[in-house]
Amino acid sequence: MTMMEAEPVVHKKKKKKNKEHPAGEVPQLSNTYQACEEISLLKKKKKKKDKKNDIRAEGDAAERKTKKKRKREGEEADVTLVVRAETVQSIPQEQEVTKKKRKKRRFEETERPAQSQSCPKESDVTLTPAPTNDEAAQQKSAKHKAKRQRKTSPAAHLHPDEMPNEGPTLDIDEGVLQELREYLPHHKLNDDVVVRKIINYDLPRFRELKEKGIPVRSGRFTVAENKRLKANVREFLALSGIESDTKLFLPHRFPDEKNSIMKQRRKLRFIHQLCAGIPRTWTTILCRAKKMCNRENYMGRFTEDENKMLTKLHTLHSSNWSTISNMMGRSEHSLQKRFNMMSSGSGVWEEEELRTLLTNVRQQLLERATPDRDGNIGSAVIRKVDLYKQLPWMTLSEKVKTRSWLQCREKWMGYLTNKMTIGGVIKGRKILEGQIQLIKTINEMVVEDVADIVWDDLTHLFGNTHPDYLQMRFYQLKVAYVPRWNTMEDFCDIIDYLYEKTLPLLEEELKNCPEEEEPTEERDSYKLSEIFPDL
Structure with missing residues (x-):
């Protein structure tokens, strides 16, 4: 029994030793059964290892596949985003190219005669070299520069008298342009967008007015035109349901209602309704309506606190007058005018300031004057109208540096009055004779x-003066002789009072005034040496 129990113990020890054998070695056992058992165990172990290795390999491969897939998807997404951005950026360029092609095609069709539709010969075909990167970049920059120039309107930076005088290059029918020139002879039809708006808003109304015999007006608005304009605004407010004229003309101050207000304006054709019955351009009517209906234009004089606040806001926002207007509660026009007066000098003009102004004005007038046969600049002749009309006052004030353009203009008109009039100074009998002739x-x-008076035709009444002097004299007559003239609604009542009551008094005063022997002759031109004797 003891031997039978010892053998299995020995077998167990052998099994433990067999487990310590390295894989791949076959133990040398005498018993074939034990050898087969060891081999089967080794095979099972090997299979388990192979399975683990396969699972790991499959996992690594799957991870690699997912990583590659994610990377590929990310690259595709980036590519699609780039392509979309490029397509979005290229859309306006393609539209501009197609517009230019259409315009060129229309121009060629009108210029060249009809040609046959046969195919061209190989000898007639000319190959144009493709533009290089530098040339393409130059063309692109030139396009952007031209686009910026089209977007920036000269009216935002220049005085109305400084508008550039360039020849029109418009894609509009010449017959329509000629018709517009008949209605608006003094307007410069240079911009394609501006001309198209005039055709849309003004041309049908101008044709109706022409049938009624009413000419297109410019200059100061009459009392009747102001009344009609106020009536048009009231009618549109009642029709559209907009609460106030402030919301109608300044919708950007009401962001919650801005979209609905603009939608109503487009739907009910606001510009056409506003301009109905007024023989003027839509831009002048809209500007006049904004000034009349903006209550911020009638808030009285500026206080010291407002002046300080205006200077601070101008240092923060520069010339962004719309932002300053929203913060101060005054109109842009009044703020800009007030700041110009504050930043410029005041008081009596110094000799250096006056000399700088006269020198720069003389340079402007030299371009309008016609020199004599010898080419002498001093004896060059200039028309009387060119001495005071359409001078670039903004540019002149920038050169003077210490005065606003209004001050420069006022100073030049005063200087010009003394140089243009016969005898140098208007006083005594000259003033009385001029006032009598003006009333008659x-x-x-x-x-x-008063807006119907053509002041340029009356400049000879006071001895060859400019229109501003005549208007000043007429204003003095009203204030001095007509009681409560500013409450009279009809202009004819003022003229009747001056003719019936004031004219006899002036004629009686003229009889007691000593006579002057200075000749009175009407002049249409002057020499520059007469206007600038000291320069």
């Missing part, structure tokens, strides 16, 4: 409003 002439005109 306006009474004979039979005008219903």
